[in-house]
Amino acid sequence: MKGHVIISHGLQSSPEATKATAIAKVAQSLGWTTEIPDYRDLDASSELGDVLSRIERLRRALAGKRTPLVLAGSSMGAFISARVSLAVAVQGLFLMAPPTQLKGYDIVLEAAPVRTCIVHGWHDELIPAGEVVRWAQKRSDHLVLVNDSHRLADHVEFCAQEFGRFVQGLA
Numbered sequence: 001m002k003g004h005v006i007i008s009h010g011l012q013s014s015p016e017a018t019k020a021t022a023i024a025k026v027a028q029s030l031g032w033t034t035e036i037p038d039y040r041d042l043d044a045s046s047e048l049g050d051v052l053s054r055i056e057r058l059r060r061a062l063a064g065k066r067t068p069l070v071l072a073g074s075s076m077g078a079f080i081s082a083r084v085s086l087a088v089a090v091q092g093l094f095l096m097a098p099p100t101q102l103k104g105y106d107i108v109l110e111a112a113p114v115r116t117c118i119v120h121g122w123h124d125e126l127i128p129a130g131e132v133v134r135w136a137q138k139r140s141d142h143l144v145l146v147n148d149s150h151r152l153a154d155h156v157e158f159c160a161q162e163f164g165r166f167v168q169g170l171a
Helices: 018-029 051-062 076-084 129-139 153-168
Strands: 003-008 032-035 069-074 092-096 115-121 142-146
Touching: 003 018, 003 051, 003 076, 018 032, 018 069, 018 153, 051 076, 069 076, 076 092, 092 153, 115 129, 115 153, 129 142, 142 153
Parallel strands: 003 032, 003 069, 069 092, 092 115, 115 142
Antiparallel strands: none
């Protein structure tokens, strides 16, 4: 086993989400173990769900895991993965369509200074691409912009392949 990947699904999504399962397959094929926590019970509480409880659930999922650890996530899952990387040692972050701030919360996107790959849609209707470009540029992160919307529905396989390249580069 090379390490462990925890993939956090987006708001109003599930552990069976297409991007999460595609990434898990690639990770497993490369010798990594995977886990996709279920946040659906927390998502029903409000428009953005219970963000702080999502963060705490991911932190608990990481307890006792051996390294190397990689956190991956889509949208809200990307946001909480980045935030948790500030508190738990991870080797890398793979973020898809990460929000740079959350309406109604006094927290912004922050992440540990670890190797990070971001995939974002040029036509994201929820999170303008320019905001993500500015965030990634400040950190000198690897950023791939694709001709897609927030869900990255036309780039599921691309995201999985990009994740594969990312984890192979961690060795």
